[in-house]
Amino acid sequence: MFYAGIFSFLALLLIASAWYAIRQKDLLYGVIATGVVSLILSVMFLLLQAPDVALTEAAIGIALTTIAFVITIRNTERYENDKVESGFQNKTKEE
Amino acid sequence: MKRFLVIFLMLALGFYLIQALHFVPFGANRMGAPADKKTVAAFYLNETVPQTAVANVVTAIVVNYRGFDTLGEVTVLFLATTGLASILYKRRDEEETERVSKPSSTILQTGAKVLFPLVVILGVYVFVHGHLTPGGGFQGGAIIATGFLLMLIAYQKYHLSHSMLTWVESLAGILFVSIGLWGLITGGTFLENSWFPKGTLNSLISGGAIPIIYIAVGFKVAAELTGVLDILLSTKDDKSASNIQQ
Amino acid sequence: MCSFDYQTIMSISIYGSSVVLMLLGLYAVLVKKNLIKIVIGLSIVDSGLHLLFVAVGYLHNGTAPIFSPEAVDKVNQMVDPVPQALVLTAIVIGFATTAVALSLVIRLYKHHKTARIDQIKSLKW
Amino acid sequence: MSITPVHYIAVPLAAAFLIPILSKFHKETARIIPGLVFSYFLVISFVLMRQVSNTGIISETIAGWRAPWGINLVFGYFSGFFATLMSVIGFLTWLYSYRFKLVDSKPAMSYYILLMMLVTGSIGIVITGDIFNMFVFLEIVAISAFSLTSFYPGRDGAEAAFKYLLIASFSSFLILLAVLLLYTQTGTLNIAELSTKVHLIPQSLKLTILVMFVVGLGIESELFPLNGWAPDAYSQAPAPVGAVFAGVVVKGGIYATMRVMFTMFDINEMGQILLILGLITTIIAEVAAIKQTQVKRMLAYSSIGQMGVVMMAIGIGTEDAVFAALFMMFNHAIIKGLLFFSTGFLLHNSLTKTIAEMKGVAKKFPVLSFMFALGSFAIVGLPPFSGFWSKLYFLMAAADAKLFSMIALVLAVSIVEIVYYFRVVGVMYYHQPDESLPTKQPGLNAYFVMGFLAALIIGVGVYPDLITNFLHAAAYELTHKTEYVQTVLTQFVR
Numbered sequence: 001m002f003y004a005g006i007f008s009f010l011a012l013l014l015i016a017s018a019w020y021a022i023r024q025k026d027l028l029y030g031v032i033a034t035g036v037v038s039l040i041l042s043v044m045f046l047l048l049q050a051p052d053v054a055l056t057e058a059a060i061g062i063a064l065t066t067i068a069f070v071i072t073i074r075n076t077e078r079y080e081n082d083k084v085e086s087g088f089q090n091k092t093k094e095e
Numbered sequence: 096m097k098r099f100l101v102i103f104l105m106l107a108l109g110f111y112l113i114q115a116l117h118f119v120p121f122g123a124n125r126m127g128a129p130a131d132k133k134t135v136a137a138f139y140l141n142e143t144v145p146q147t148a149v150a151n152v153v154t155a156i157v158v159n160y161r162g163f164d165t166l167g168e169v170t171v172l173f174l175a176t177t178g179l180a181s182i183l184y185k186r187r188d189e190e191e192t193e194r195v196s197k198p199s200s201t202i203l204q205t206g207a208k209v210l211f212p213l214v215v216i217l218g219v220y221v222f223v224h225g226h227l228t229p230g231g232g233f234q235g236g237a238i239i240a241t242g243f244l245l246m247l248i249a250y251q252k253y254h255l256s257h258s259m260l261t262w263v264e265s266l267a268g269i270l271f272v273s274i275g276l277w278g279l280i281t282g283g284t285f286l287e288n289s290w291f292p293k294g295t296l297n298s299l300i301s302g303g304a305i306p307i308i309y310i311a312v313g314f315k316v317a318a319e320l321t322g323v324l325d326i327l328l329s330t331k332d333d334k335s336a337s338n339i340q341q
Numbered sequence: 342m343c344s345f346d347y348q349t350i351m352s353i354s355i356y357g358s359s360v361v362l363m364l365l366g367l368y369a370v371l372v373k374k375n376l377i378k379i380v381i382g383l384s385i386v387d388s389g390l391h392l393l394f395v396a397v398g399y400l401h402n403g404t405a406p407i408f409s410p411e412a413v414d415k416v417n418q419m420v421d422p423v424p425q426a427l428v429l430t431a432i433v434i435g436f437a438t439t440a441v442a443l444s445l446v447i448r449l450y451k452h453h454k455t456a457r458i459d460q461i462k463s464l465k466w
Numbered sequence: 467m468s469i470t471p472v473h474y475i476a477v478p479l480a481a482a483f484l485i486p487i488l489s490k491f492h493k494e495t496a497r498i499i500p501g502l503v504f505s506y507f508l509v510i511s512f513v514l515m516r517q518v519s520n521t522g523i524i525s526e527t528i529a530g531w532r533a534p535w536g537i538n539l540v541f542g543y544f545s546g547f548f549a550t551l552m553s554v555i556g557f558l559t560w561l562y563s564y565r566f567k568l569v570d571s572k573p574a575m576s577y578y579i580l581l582m583m584l585v586t587g588s589i590g591i592v593i594t595g596d597i598f599n600m601f602v603f604l605e606i607v608a609i610s611a612f613s614l615t616s617f618y619p620g621r622d623g624a625e626a627a628f629k630y631l632l633i634a635s636f637s638s639f640l641i642l643l644a645v646l647l648l649y650t651q652t653g654t655l656n657i658a659e660l661s662t663k664v665h666l667i668p669q670s671l672k673l674t675i676l677v678m679f680v681v682g683l684g685i686e687s688e689l690f691p692l693n694g695w696a697p698d699a700y701s702q703a704p705a706p707v708g709a710v711f712a713g714v715v716v717k718g719g720i721y722a723t724m725r726v727m728f729t730m731f732d733i734n735e736m737g738q739i740l741l742i743l744g745l746i747t748t749i750i751a752e753v754a755a756i757k758q759t760q761v762k763r764m765l766a767y768s769s770i771g772q773m774g775v776v777m778m779a780i781g782i783g784t785e786d787a788v789f790a791a792l793f794m795m796f797n798h799a800i801i802k803g804l805l806f807f808s809t810g811f812l813l814h815n816s817l818t819k820t821i822a823e824m825k826g827v828a829k830k831f832p833v834l835s836f837m838f839a840l841g842s843f844a845i846v847g848l849p850p851f852s853g854f855w856s857k858l859y860f861l862m863a864a865a866d867a868k869l870f871s872m873i874a875l876v877l878a879v880s881i882v883e884i885v886y887y888f889r890v891v892g893v894m895y896y897h898q899p900d901e902s903l904p905t906k907q908p909g910l911n912a913y914f915v916m917g918f919l920a921a922l923i924i925g926v927g928v929y930p931d932l933i934t935n936f937l938h939a940a941a942y943e944l945t946h947k948t949e950y951v952q953t954v955l956t957q958f959v960r
Binding site: 114262273279 | 599
């Protein structure tokens with residue numbers, strides 16, 4: 001029963017952070033929430049007796065994927081904006 | 096309204112998925128008893144130790160039984176590196192752009208310097224012991240790549256030798272393929288393991304060619320992942336450059 | 342169906358969370374307009390699928406499929422190793438796809454100076 | 467060491483890993499080695515096809531584990547047909563693009579590696595006997611295809627590639643899910659063993675798995691609802707890559723569909739759905755093709771339409787229909803290859819690549835225009851060319867299955883095809899040329915490639931028995947799966 005409690009807690013946390021990652025307008029926070037999803041997933045893999053997968057998810061999912069996203073955000077823009085005009089403003093500012 | 100259509104689609108898909116998962120009770124034994132060898136998984140659990148002398152069954156599957164998948168997977172990463180280089184390719188005249196961003200703090204720099212060797216040693220440990228403990232080539236390679244990433248972030252001037260990466264990547268890949276071809280040449284099958292002495296279970300030298308292949312995979316994955324991140328990092332940073340001009 | 346016993350809670354929490362993860366990711370891919378958000382959605386879909394793989398291989402009170410010197414006779418209690426081996430492959434392939442997608446996002450941004458899908462002409466469909 | 471199917475994979479992989487090192491010493495190696503590999507493909511295909519005709523289906527184990535335990539490769543008439551076709555198209559594409567990107571060596575290296583892996587991955591899909599391994603090869607193909615689609619920085623390639631990536635990710639998600647569900651019910655991943663165990667799956671779950679496979683593999687083979695990636699990818703990729711997409715990548719998707727539907731499952735369970743999907747695909751694609759102004763997009767929609775007809779033939783599911791489908795795929799590969807190759811030079815310096823820019827090119831490029839016209843005549847199915855026979859065989863198979871409304875529809879679609887192809891040919895021949903555009907004459911290698919394809923089209927058109935025996939054997943092998951299953955499962959391992 002103890003495990004069941006842990007798993008339901010982790011599942012809720014997982015869904016909550018995935019929801020946050022999708023809703024958040026600040027993409028940097030969204031990406032970090034994706035990293036948290038990977039972190040929880042890695043713990044779950046460990047508890048599901050899959051240490052190999054847990055290690056892979058930890059190294060690739062948490063570290064490398066998150067960093068790749070962060071680099072991309074640094075090269076593009078940080079905020080997800082709903083206004084249609086913003087892109088053009090950006091363009092005129094650059095040139 | 097597109098959003099409601101999508102939500103409806105998602106609900107329908109979810110309904111079908113849940114219904115499909117009804118046939119897959121959680122935690123039930125679907126393999127049959129390992130001694131029966133009725134399914135693939137039972138065969139692997141039963142035969143891995145006597146046949147290959149590898150303690151970690153997942154490693155045995157990844158490197159030996161389904162080693163062809165691993166070869167394909169390493170190739171996918173290789174292609175991703177090649178593809179990234181061609182997608183973000185810059186002509187020579189614009190190539191020599193410095194990465195412009197704030198220099199990182201002393202704490203980060205010192206920490207990176209201290210951590211880097213430790214991270215690399217951890218990665219090497221993980222892929223050398225892939226056949227005994229959890230982990231292996233992919234995990235170890237990814238850990239080493241994080242070590243290089245740390246250096247790349249901490250030191251703006253940290254120069255990663257591209258030709259070194261290419262050499263490591265190519266030689267490791269060729270080693271993998273030639274171990275495979277050696278099996279063919281000696282009259283067996285591709286990627287065959289039996290020409291190599293098996294060793295005793297749970298010692299470092301065991302499992303025949305499996306540790307060698309996993310070490311090759313480790314080097315290759317490390318070089319490829321580092322290459323991917325390096326290409327992404329060294330794309331010209333338009334925005335911060337313009338910010339500094341302002 | 343008996344009420345909330347161990348089995349039900351486990352299966353609901355694990356299968357449920359993986360299905361919800363996949364659906365949330367797909368929702369983001371289909372609805373969101375920001376390119377990076379779409380890629381985030383893709384990686385969440387992948388995460389859900391990986392969880393499903395591992396969950397399917399799980400055995401009640403199972404141990405990890407690694408033989409230790411003391412306990413070679415635990416074969417009957419080991420979890421299914423095959424989905425774990427498959428998911429290792431899937432994780433690495435997923436990373437490769439994500440990396441290519443991100444590089445495409447960088448190139449699209451440089452070209453159009455926007456990361457919104459509806460401002461990039463030929464991506465409207 | 468005798469030649470075995472694994473050489474199709476091992477040799478190009480070794481070459482791909484070698485190229486980055488060797489091109490440090492000599493730049494030309496990056497373009498020569500893929501050519502050697504493709505030539506070796508031709509040798510392998512020839513040797514193995516002879517072996518198949520002597521001894522029957524070849525099954526090769528990998529890593530010394532007999533079929534259900536390890537991965538195995540299977541090479542019979544059916545797989546061999548696809549592998550040979552892909553080898554030929556790959557070799558011709560290499561030869562055609564031999565002088566490509568001469569100035570800048572680094573993108574040239576990427577181009578040749580990616581092209582080689584695109585063909586290798588497709589051949590891998592075709593010869594593997596393991597469903598998860600097939601997924602891995604699908605991903606190899608997909609990653610190379612994204613990179614090649616966005617190869618030119620100047621065009622809108624990145625958009626097309628991103629679109630392709632989204633749709634292909636969905637496809638691989640569905641395929642993985644289907645593979646997982648299959649594994650949970652049968653405990654195996656080998657295609658031959660799956661086909662003996664598939665009756666253990668409960669009916670409703672089986673239907674779910676089948677739908678996932680149809681949608682997932684349908685994306686790869688340009689089936690109706692999710693083929694939006696194809697026109698963009700075809701039109702943005704370099705012209706020779708368009709030929710590879712049409713001749714190799716799509717064929718890989720169709721092969722996977724056929725293998726899953728015929729060998730793993732029973733075609734009767736899904737045949738009707740494939741029939742209807744193929745019909746919708748054809749009608750929509752051909753109608754869309756009329757409206758296109760860009761030549762390559764028109765060719766892409768025409769390609770989708772043809773694949774719809776192939777799907778219909780698969781959906782009919784009889785041996786004759788499969789034969790017609792294989793014949794159509796053969797024709798589609800060589801004819802679309804010819805069309806893409808000639809378009810590559812006809813519109814070499816045009817930025818928009820519209821049909822209007824082909825005005826009067828017949829005066830500037832008489833040979834190339836003749837090739838394009840020949841390809842157009844062949845693909846709509848005019849009598850002296852090879853396209854005629856495949857359409858005829860398809861109509862005969864449909865008549866055998868009493869699907870007369872389908873015959874009428876396919877004939878109507880053929881008229882639509884005639885309209886839009888002849889419009890282009892008319893523009894080429896009956897308009898005054900626009901002198902302002904600079905031209906680029908193709909080299910000898912390109913002429914050789916196109917001449918070979920044209921000779922093949924005419925040769926098969928005049929004397930179809932060149933390949934029909936072979937295709938009949940392939941169709942027989944696919945529709946009678948016992949030999950496949952027995953060869954794989956009762957294999958003796960040294």
